[in-house]
Amino acid sequence: MKKLINQPDDVVLDSLRGVQALHSDLLKVDLENQIIVRADAPIQGKVGILSGGGSGHEPMHGSFVGRGMLDAACAGAIFASPAPYQMLTATHAINGGTGVLYIIKNYTGDILNFEMAAELAATEGIQVESVTTNDDVAVQDSLYTAGRRGVGVTVLLEKIVGGLADSKAPLSAVAALARKVNAQGRSMGMALTSCTVPTAGKPTFVLGDDEMEIGIGIHGEPGRKRMKLAPAAQITELLANPIIEDLHLKAGEQVLAFVNGMGGTPLIELYIVANELNRILTGKQIKIVRSLVGNYITSLEMAGCSITLLRMDDEMLRYWDAPVLTPGLRWGI
Amino acid sequence: MKKLINQPDDVVLDSLRGVQALHSDLLKVDLENQIIVRADAPIQGKVGILSGGGSGHEPMHGSFVGRGMLDAACAGAIFASPAPYQMLTATHAINGGTGVLYIIKNYTGDILNFEMAAELAATEGIQVESVTTNDDVAVQDSLYTAGRRGVGVTVLLEKIVGGLADSKAPLSAVAALARKVNAQGRSMGMALTSCTVPTAGKPTFVLGDDEMEIGIGIHGEPGRKRMKLAPAAQITELLANPIIEDLHLKAGEQVLAFVNGMGGTPLIELYIVANELNRILTGKQIKIVRSLVGNYITSLEMAGCSITLLRMDDEMLRYWDAPVLTPGLRWGI
Structure with missing residues (x-):
């Protein structure tokens, strides 16, 4: 550890x-x-x-x-x-x-x-x-x-x-x-690696060098399936499509797109996922009106990401844009 | 990879x-x-x-x-x-x-x-x-x-x-x-793990399970020494003391304290380092007047951190506090 x-x-x-x-x-x-x-x-x-x-x-x-x-x-x-x-x-x-x-x-x-x-x-x-x-x-x-x-x-x-x-x-x-x-709003996450709880001293789970877990929980709980590592384009589809279906998102709708890092994944990779997510949403004529990319809800040093889509309306846009002053999110003040 | x-x-x-x-x-x-x-x-x-x-x-x-x-x-x-x-x-x-x-x-x-x-x-x-x-x-x-x-x-x-x-x-x-x-301003960094350049496909360097590199560069270049893993308190001293000496910081001076993650280290650990840094500076009667904690200058997914101290004056405070609106730093707008 x-x-x-x-x-x-x-x-x-x-x-x-x-x-x-x-x-x-x-x-x-x-x-x-x-x-x-x-x-x-x-x-x-x-x-x-x-x-x-x-x-x-x-x-x-x-x-x-x-x-x-x-x-x-x-x-x-x-x-x-x-x-x-x-x-x-x-x-x-x-x-x-x-x-x-x-x-x-x-x-x-x-x-x-x-x-x-x-x-x-x-x-x-x-x-x-x-x-x-x-x-x-x-x-x-x-x-x-x-x-x-x-x-x-x-x-x-x-x-x-x-x-x-x-x-x-x-x-x-x-x-x-x-x-x-x-x-x-709906979300789904995935992990490339486990995290290690400090008092446990060993990884919560073990993934092979060529494996990933799709649908991982933020405590390392099992997800939907363990599978071979795939390109970011395919991983993003595995996460985004169930969200889009579950939300019944339709052409012409507006979303906030949130690409979240699990703690051990660098920003350059999150933007690659963001690009794939934009491609998928654009293909379905769903418009990204706001976005958030970075480590905001993490699982210690786990490598991986989650995607959240939030269907936006005027009220939600107004309060998303409202001033905020915290150590983690800050704008308008 | x-x-x-x-x-x-x-x-x-x-x-x-x-x-x-x-x-x-x-x-x-x-x-x-x-x-x-x-x-x-x-x-x-x-x-x-x-x-x-x-x-x-x-x-x-x-x-x-x-x-x-x-x-x-x-x-x-x-x-x-x-x-x-x-x-x-x-x-x-x-x-x-x-x-x-x-x-x-x-x-x-x-x-x-x-x-x-x-x-x-x-x-x-x-x-x-x-x-x-x-x-x-x-x-x-x-x-x-x-x-x-x-x-x-x-x-x-x-x-x-x-x-x-x-x-x-x-x-x-x-x-x-x-x-x-x-x-x-002066800085020093350390690594717990290497990063892997995608086109290289393998880690830039190799550290043992109980080793760390003090003084690492942001491309994984060797630093001052490779040593056994130590508690955060000791690591922070190894980074902060050379900075304080090199800057000739004295009691009564004011600094911006920047605890930076290398990309694979979670925020909870960066705040542990921030606490140790505050202890060291307080002990020398050096005052932290501004701070920044998070992943801002990274080395892909490297685990580790760097510390930067910047001696502040009124002019630097004024422009640090001035409005900024970028994807990575945002306040006052």
Whole structure:
């Protein structure tokens, strides 16, 4: 295991210390509870947006805390859900009196823990709505989920919904937009190599030198099939076509195209995939109106990529374009 | 070799096609000449800023083209200098009548080719100034250089100098600021793994499972020493201390701290290094006033990192903070 770490048990905390050291202008980091909170939280009259999950997917979620996106994020251990007390502590830190939205990726542990936190918050009279992302078309159920896994759409949803919340819209409207974004987006990923969880010390799975896994999960969960390595053109079709079919995308529609790196794949390769994706979409007369290319929801140092397509409308475009100021996404400010 | 590519010979062109497909709002991509140009170039009365170099270091340089940074970038083959005709074509595309600044990383091929382009431009009456970055403290000469290599400072310089050029400052002032930034910055990198140049098909070098290379170059050139893998705290000292000594940084001074990923290292590890860097600098009463953490000057899928420290003054802070709108760096717009 070759990593830039100290002790395997200290990876999450050491990393949070780095975030604290470099982003104190934007963020407050509660090291004891492993929570990252907007420096100016809570904001009176603004719905608080909370997400979180296992660590190892950086920049998601911690680096998406800031104006126009998340109000707080809870960090679990690598690939393990944070605990309800973290979520409740974060809820207190960001509650501006008009409620809190929980954005939860669909994994069993996350669902259970966020539900418990929501119940605890409700007993205190804090209004909470929860929205679950489940955009991964690769598999219906998996090692960690009932139903589809929540993956790339989560990043886009956090940005768009954060933009609406910034305008001080009510909780019901913020939650409704979140549900719409999740419904309009689908994703699929693939891996060229495994990642290694630091405390495990060995790769989560093993792929041959000429193999890849299509439909991989962000924790290295198995996907649809293991097959021989193929050219980027073919890989992109294996990912994009099921998404296009599942979304029933038709000629004339507009999408945000998100080509995401799994952590160990360089940008030059992601742009090759982006080119193939553009070719496929152009061939179907589907228009890319916005795009995002880079490492945004990762699996430690896994090599590979995922594709997310999000059907856009005017409301989603407006809040995608709205100002955002976080360590991970920043424009307009 | 496991990569998201089609044919090894097509990597650069396919990637440029992806940039063209997704960033046509910001950029014009001349596929024939492998040049990326600002969509609104040339801008009358503004000094044009041109850089370029071998591909494989993305997002540098092509993704740094846009308002407030580069006016154009020339892409060579992987790890090989672009040719003088590319630079001259780009010079024509961005010359707004007040001259062009060439930003050149100190590698023999780049220097020769940019010098030839500058001579050709001069015969056409275009005023050109050239500034060379040579910030890598690891080695004095190397496989590809006479003198120090140009590395991480190049990214920071392109941003800061682009900010000044945006204010329509004259060429002499823009070149003077570029020379100051280069003089005030130093870098050093390390590798946990090699990268593989696609057309070579095998790793550039081989490291044992328990080895790392300290002082690595961005093309995989040898550094200061090969040694046993160490904790992030010790690695960060091996990189930061020579930089601090070479810059003669003293208590009370202010720096921009840049923790750069080599392409295959996840963000969670870069923040661990950032934490150690902050500890070292705080211990010496050197203040981090700005920071940048992520993959900005890479070596394909190499795992590892580099650290750059840039001594900041008010002028450099002002232009670092100035608005920028490129695919790779974006704020204030």
